[in-house]
Amino acid sequence: MNHQSPDPVRSPQLPDVAFVGRANIDITVRIPQRPVAGRTTFASSPATTTPGGKSLNQALAARRAGARTSLISNVGDNEWGAFLSRALTDAAIDVSFFQHVPSAPTGIAVIEVTPDGENYIVLAIPPETELTGEHVRSALQQLQVPIVVTQLDLQPEAVNAVFRHHRAETLIGNLVPHPTLGPTALAALDVFVSNEAEAAAILGRQHTDPALAAQELRKLGPRAVVVTAGARGAAYSDVDHTGLVPTHHVDVINTSGAGDTFLGTLAVRLAHKVPLPDAVAEGVAAATTFVTITGQQ
Template sequence: MTNQRDPNGVVDVAFVGRANIDLTVQVPRRASPGRTSFASSLTASPGGKSLNQAIAAARRGGRSCLIANVGDDSWGHQVAAALTGAGVDTRHVTLLPQTTTGAAIIEVTPDGESYITLALSPATELTTDDIRRATDGLDAQAVVVQLDLPPQPVTALLNRRPAPIIIGNLVPHRELDNALLRHLDVLVVNQHEAAAILNTTTDDPLTAAAELRQLGPSTVVVTAGGHGAAYIDSHGAGSVPAPAVSVVDTTGAGDAFLGSLALDLARGIPLPDVVTTAVHVGAQAVRHAGAQAS
């Protein structure tokens, strides 16, 4: 499958990770132990962090591609169609025969909070060979990789450095060598993920960003939901407050943030401006139901 957005395959950002189907229900409250909670009708829509990020970058006018595997089933074809429809280059999206596409089970409560359980499809996890094939000749200004992928493909990608800017997202896989974080130009995590990496309870995103930078990444950005985001690099540090908005669904807000951030970094925009725009993009995302509706 190839999107013809650029016939030469040139992209601003390549996103490396997972794509799946989001199975979402609106619930008045989460069920207590031994009880049943009635929900809205079930919706099934394409999702997955890397897919959401690639679509976010494309919708901001960027050239993005996704490197991921899905099953050659109805869900996998639904994922592929959504990517193509959004203008994402799908030449590195592989539909694997006799394989089930993964799913995320999402409960959204009236306050807009989303509770997500990911049902992985192990057969669709990227391999080292997948990374080598996809990055050979890759022409991208930036690459975003999910650090919670199996350690072998992540290690291969970080050692290859297939783009001038390498951005890591999420808590690294428990078997990933933390020394590899020095290969990251940018690490982007939310407050909860930062606390897990640092094994701390700090609630100050700026402090967390500074401590994470000591692990090796040149630049660190820590998001804080409705409180905005903090950033630090060799030029300085700062915080960006989030605008006040009515929250409908937080699903995918962090992905909208990261898709925007990666695109603007690829375009050479200064970090403070990049983070400011990304915060506003994330704030707009929570005003709509679903991961990509905004």
């Protein structure tokens, strides 16, 4: 069953961005320290249940940045799936291609947040709700969007469907590619965005300078690369520029979702034809503000 909401009114002033990837429920607990084997750690406050998932978070961030957004994703046809649909509809995100899979559970992420704002995440993904190539193909053939953002760790048939059927001016990829695809998948991208740990996983080594990591990743084929570096900001590299946009010190509450806020904002600014260095700077500013508020979408 595919639950749909009315298509939001398009405005010529607003760019369109489509996100291809996962949506799930985030169950977040704040803890004084991580538990050790055989011991119980009591949470510092009651657990919270919120909408989550990389692509859902990015779509919400892009909507906050002023874009009309569409989310191509699957959830279970259950109470939590309905909860996510309501959250997207309330945020005026197009859910025409947000499907509810009968008899399937909805994915869950358990997030532990320590006092320094760091987060530790365990994600349970139901195989039944993984995107298929047909779902992605059908959605992208119906969408006229200048920007498409896809998770590269989806099942290969879904990622390949994005590569073959997107009609966007700019294709942005995120996360370590599925093992079956490998680093060669980066060559299909206009922009690749990763954090430092993901960059190291692809390159096989850790760079102390994220700008060097961005330059090395660009040798794998994407026209531009952005590597986020947490409290140090974000590095970028394209044919014209390589640099680092620093961030300023803030009191961090929760870093969960900061990278998605960065990417959602970046996508919107690129849709506005903002140059890459300026778009990265706006993404860093949005993520910096985000971690000081609640760390929740």
